[in-house]
Amino acid sequence: MLRCILGLVVPDSGSISILGESINGHNIWKIRHHLAYVAQEPDLGTGTVREIIEKPFSYRANLKLRDNLGRLPSLMERFNLSSGLLDKQMSSLSGGEKQRIALVTAILLDRSIVLLDEASSALDKENKQAVADYFKQAQNITVLSVAHDVEWLGFATRVVDICEHNSIFGAEK
Amino acid sequence: MKQIIDVSLWSLAGGYLLLIFPLAILLYQRVRILKETATAVIRMTLQLLFVGLYLQVVFKLNNPFLNLAWVAIMVIVADLSILRGCKLNIKRFLLPLFIALIAGTAIPVLAFVGPILRLPDWFDAQYVIPLAGMILGNCLRADIIGLNNFYQSIGTNQKAYHQSLAYGAALIEALNPYFREALRASLTPTIASMATIGLVALPGMMTGVILAGADPFTAIKYQIAIMIAIFSGTAITVFLAIRLTIHSSFNAYGTLNPNVLNTYK
Numbered sequence: 051m052l053r054c055i056l057g058l059v060v061p062d063s064g065s066i067s068i069l070g071e072s073i074n075g076h077n078i079w080k081i082r083h084h085l086a087y088v089a090q091e092p093d094l095g096t097g098t099v100r101e102i103i104e105k106p107f108s109y110r111a112n113l114k115l116r117d118n119l120g121r122l123p124s125l126m127e128r129f130n131l132s133s134g135l136l137d138k139q140m141s142s143l144s145g146g147e148k149q150r151i152a153l154v155t156a157i158l159l160d161r162s163i164v165l166l167d168e169a170s171s172a173l174d175k176e177n178k179q180a181v182a183d184y185f186k187q188a189q190n191i192t193v194l195s196v197a198h199d200v201e202w203l204g205f206a207t208r209v210v211d212i213c214e215h216n217s218i219f220g221a222e223k
Numbered sequence: 224m225k226q227i228i229d230v231s232l233w234s235l236a237g238g239y240l241l242l243i244f245p246l247a248i249l250l251y252q253r254v255r256i257l258k259e260t261a262t263a264v265i266r267m268t269l270q271l272l273f274v275g276l277y278l279q280v281v282f283k284l285n286n287p288f289l290n291l292a293w294v295a296i297m298v299i300v301a302d303l304s305i306l307r308g309c310k311l312n313i314k315r316f317l318l319p320l321f322i323a324l325i326a327g328t329a330i331p332v333l334a335f336v337g338p339i340l341r342l343p344d345w346f347d348a349q350y351v352i353p354l355a356g357m358i359l360g361n362c363l364r365a366d367i368i369g370l371n372n373f374y375q376s377i378g379t380n381q382k383a384y385h386q387s388l389a390y391g392a393a394l395i396e397a398l399n400p401y402f403r404e405a406l407r408a409s410l411t412p413t414i415a416s417m418a419t420i421g422l423v424a425l426p427g428m429m430t431g432v433i434l435a436g437a438d439p440f441t442a443i444k445y446q447i448a449i450m451i452a453i454f455s456g457t458a459i460t461v462f463l464a465i466r467l468t469i470h471s472s473f474n475a476y477g478t479l480n481p482n483v484l485n486t487y488k
Contacts, residue, residue, distance in 0.1 A: 057476040058385045075475020079393065087389035093382035095400070106390035159390065 051212075052165040052196055056087055068163070083111050086156035090168040092148050094155075099143065100136040103155050118158045125154045129180050145172035153181060157188075166195040170202040178202060227435050239264075278352065287346035294355045298324045301363040308367040319467035320366065327362040327460025328355055331452035339448050357428065357449060358456045361413065365457035366464045369409035373465050374472070376401050378484045385478070394469075394477045402465055409461045413454050420450065 053059040055066055057078035065072045068081050094102045107116050126133060129150045135143065143151065149172045156164055164185070170178045182205035185193050195206065203209050230238075242264065249257055281293055302321050306314065332355050336345045345351070377384050377398070387397040420426055421443075428449050432442035472483045 053385075056385075056389050058388065058478055060474070060476060078476050082389060083391045085389065087386070089382065089386065091382075092386065093380070094386055095380070095383040106387070106392070109387075109390065109392045109396050111391040111393070155390075 052087065052167050052194070055165060055194075056082065056085060084161055085163050085165060086159050086161035087165045088149065088152045088156050088167065088169045090171055091145065092152035094140055094148070094152060097140060098136065099138055099140055099151055102140050103136075103151065103158070106155060106159060112159060115158070115160060118160060121158060122154070125157060128184065129154060130177055146174065146177065149173060150177060150181075157184070162190060162192065164191055164193045166193060166197075168197055168199075169195060170197060170199050175201075278348075281352070282348045285348045287344070290346045290348045290351050293348075293352060294328070294359075297356060297359055298328065301359050305363060305366050305370070308363075309370050315471050316370075316464075316468045319471075320464055323366065323460045323463035323467060324359065324362055326463055327366075327456040328359045330459055331358050331456040334455075335448060335452050354449070354452070358453055361453045362456050362460040365409040365413070365461050368412075369405045369461035370464055370468070372408040373401050373405035374479070374483055376404060377479055381479070388477050394473060397477065398469065405465060406458070406461055410454070410458060413450075413457055417450050417454065420446070426450075 054061050055068065055073075057073055057075070067073070069084060071077050071081065073081055095105070097105075103122065104119065106112050107119060123133060126135070131147065131150055131154070135147065135151075140148070140151075149169060153166075153169065170181065173181065178199075178201065182202070185191065186205065195202070197203055245260070246257070248254075249260065277293075281289055298321065301324055302317060305320055305324075306317065332351060333345075335354050336342045336347075336350055340350065342350060380401070384397060384401070416426075426446050429439075429442045429446040432445050433439055472480055474480060
């Protein structure tokens, strides 16, 4: 579902509206500038962690966000990532570390909508709490998270249960 | 300098006797490639006989238009063999590849026959056909490596590629790392052969010019010029082959059309 919102999978039927616009091949490129996405098992490419975090900021659409990289050290600390990781190869990181690096990059991009696909799956209790705390205090961010993790769901303001029969149950908390 | 000695057909037939050695080794070691070997030898003989006869006519007439037509036929054959050689479903790439091959061949050939050789007649069969053939052959190899590398690495690194799109990359920004890798992979063989040329083996063109009776120094001048022509031709053709096929290979959302990689899934 999150990949449909990003326009990476085109739905067979129906339409998706984001920020008042029904997405199509034309406006998706602009809409993506409002979205951040953290995959379940993030594959961020090859290179050192620092190169990978900095890469999205070399894209023309994100150039004006380069100063956000100044917040990198404090965010790394917040998510229990040592600054020594920055010079390591991405491939040498554990699943949980990769997930938190992807989260840090997503946060630095200052998007208004953050899409998390099982983003807590490789995190231990402490880090899960750290991530949840961050998003709770963050202003003007909508987090759309797909999760099976009951503990993680506890952090949500609204849980939508998508059943096998495609019926949807929503619960305002 | 001496003129090259012609090989009589009977002696050439005798030359086939040299095949006794590889055939004996293959039989002795039970390497099961006898059928492939036989087919390859027969195909080589027939194809070269045909080309030899045809080229005799082309050379005798030496009509610039006929010479260019022959080059165009070579380009079409190259185009079709890239489509077969790439493990990609790229029938729709026929025209973009044709343009990429024409540009990669024509630009260096024109530089060669024009400013370098200063031929009175630019499209003289003796020069334009072998030069175009050598450059085109290299363009063909480079395009196969470049296209395979580009599309297959996007296929295998789909998650990382999608992540760059999700980070807000424009199509070309997301494709650039793969584009760079494909250029590197396709140009590396030519760079490596430039670096070792003359040390490890005497290159084909130089050998040909020497056998034809020319001074070795003339031969190396030709060889240097052809190496540079090949390198620039391969760079032009691979760049265009990828650039011109991108448009039809990705949908409006920037994801790779799954039927481009017909060997995958």
